[in-house]
Amino acid sequence: MATPTPATLAPLAERADAPSVLPPLAAGGLTWRPATVDDAGTLLDLRNTVAEADGEPYRETLEELREILGAPWQRLGTDSVLGLDEAGALRAYGYVETMPGDTTRVRAFLWGAVHPDRRGEGIGRELFAWQEARARQLLAATGTALPGRIAGFLEDTAPATKVRLYERAGFAPRRYYSDLERDLRDLAAHPLPVVEPEGGLRLLPLDDAHDDAARLAHNDAFRDHWGSEPQTREQWRSGRATYAPEWSFVVVDPEPDVAALLADPRTDAETADALRAGEPLVVGYHVAARYEADFAVRGYPFGYTDILGVRRAYRGRKVAVALLAAGMRAFAADGMAVAALDVDTQNPSGAHGLYASLGYTTRHGSRLLTIEL
Template sequence: MATVETSPDLAPIAERADAPATLPTLTAGGLTWRAATADDAPALLELRNTIAAADAEPYRETLEEITDLFDAPWRRFDVDSVLGFDADGALRAYGHVETMPGDTRTLRAFLFGGVHPSRRGEGIGRELFAWQVARARQVLAASGKELPARIGVFAEDDGPASKLRLYERAGFEPRRFYSDLRRDLRDLEAAPLPDVVLDGSLRLVPFSTALDEATRLAHNDAFRDHWGSEPNTREQWQRGRTGFAPQWSHVVVDDAPDVEALLADSRTDDETAAALRAGEPLVVGYAVNLRFEEDFAVRGYTFGYTGVLGTRRAYRGRKAGLAALLASMRSFAADGMEYACLDVDTANPSGADGLYASLGYTKTHGSRLLSIEL
């Protein structure tokens, strides 16, 4: 179990969140509102993909992905979501507030929502977003976690300007910028990938179920010093895997770790220490990859997507993450994928931008996180 950090210098979260006693009433557009249920998944999928197409977003979702949202036990759609239906019973707007059970350094509430393109300009989005912000404040206030807190919303850089204006008028400010990158894999003879030799007892292996938990621990350690990142609980790590491509994923293990030195290292977290004492495998670098076939037509090419990539902090500089990434890229190419794709925080502390550029990745589009910090 991760230890929740405390911030004694902060005012109580209930005070900082400034939660309203009641949520705003939704009246714009004459829609009928209620909480979402799992039975709404098909209608929600259609609405979300319609919005994505209208806003030129570079992805589409599948029914399996939407169903997976409802299956996660920490999501409380009964109180943290709202759907708006027109007089004919068609879904025309949705809003959802999500918090994560593993947050130990910053308590986060993310807002997801949108309005059908045919119903924009009626004030629905403005009222809906106000409802989401108010609900996020209630959730944070009731959390009992005395941590720094954040209400966040994501936006595509080239999305509708009206969305950015809505967010900024509500007090949200841009905090982080992300670049979606791709690397051409169609002619590796003309543009070869470099070879990497791992040192010591490090060994590159295909991802396997037996190494899944060790990979989660490596990920939590690798991202511990990344802005906005929080540990994944086992429950979180196992969810959201509808696009997971284990056949494309790779990890680097240390076959003979210096257990004494790692246990004495202040960077070694409690869960990793317990795994080391138990003699469990130690994953030190990893590339977990995804296959989004529904996006091939949208982007106009086939690709493999690196969802998470990292190296344990004590192993940085030994090319473990690079080895896993290159193996992934070769797996994509072997399966006929035209490109390798990934998303990177432009202020990543590991210098990932430079690494990806050296491998031939170039930017295709960008997105940002806007937030209210509490």
């Protein structure tokens, strides 16, 4: 059967089956209100308490959470709730997030949890129903005929009760992700490859002059990845609390064949405009992050490859391996014990084979569960 296209789909407002009224939140005797950025401190305590109880391999910082809550596209007043007990202590939270750059499929992501001490009272069940209902309202309100998706992530260590919440609501696992690591503590025994990108391409630090060009490369590189949507400038520049420019690199084509690229139907409009304007052409990028709050959880310091990608027209020219090697050298020079990254297990670019060849092994896993509309 052919995959439905917007031309063959009914309006999303019909497919979303959005309720006119959100379901009530009454379990556990909690008082509910929307979140604000000023709640970041108390929300941080709850999120990290949940992460520890559920064996999640990360912790957040106040700066990270303030960035998440303060993102320009967040609508906390209508799309979030906090559940407080009689003493005013935060015991549950939930919010729904939609992204401004979605152009081929509109998505609504569910984020939320209940304090471990208050589980088993029906709070999570009611909260999850509220989130799903709000997600359906948000998708219906887009006024589009694009495909829609309601989605949530679960770590492999997630409690069975949370997994059952998704299953009972009709969510199905669509994608699996692996958290990979490569040890950097004995490079004499396990050296990093010395690789230069081919064909006159240049490896450079990722600086402000190449930042938006890296975004355009990312949008091209991930166009053939399941679940990916283009990022706007606003999205690309957000969430920089953990960004590590000293570990980040780009590969640039100093003399691109502009005429050929402009004639190529695969060249997107934003890249075409940048080429006409004479702006640099980034063909690959390695954006790294320093998650210092996670060092104690893992038991050692690590450098993290947040995003790695290569433009489709430039694959096969050793761009990815040159970027990864540069990143790992930067991690090691800064005293990091391992290099880490996360990858879709069904990545279409053959990334798993590349990582395995460089010594990466699996440490942890997660999955994405969705309702497709």
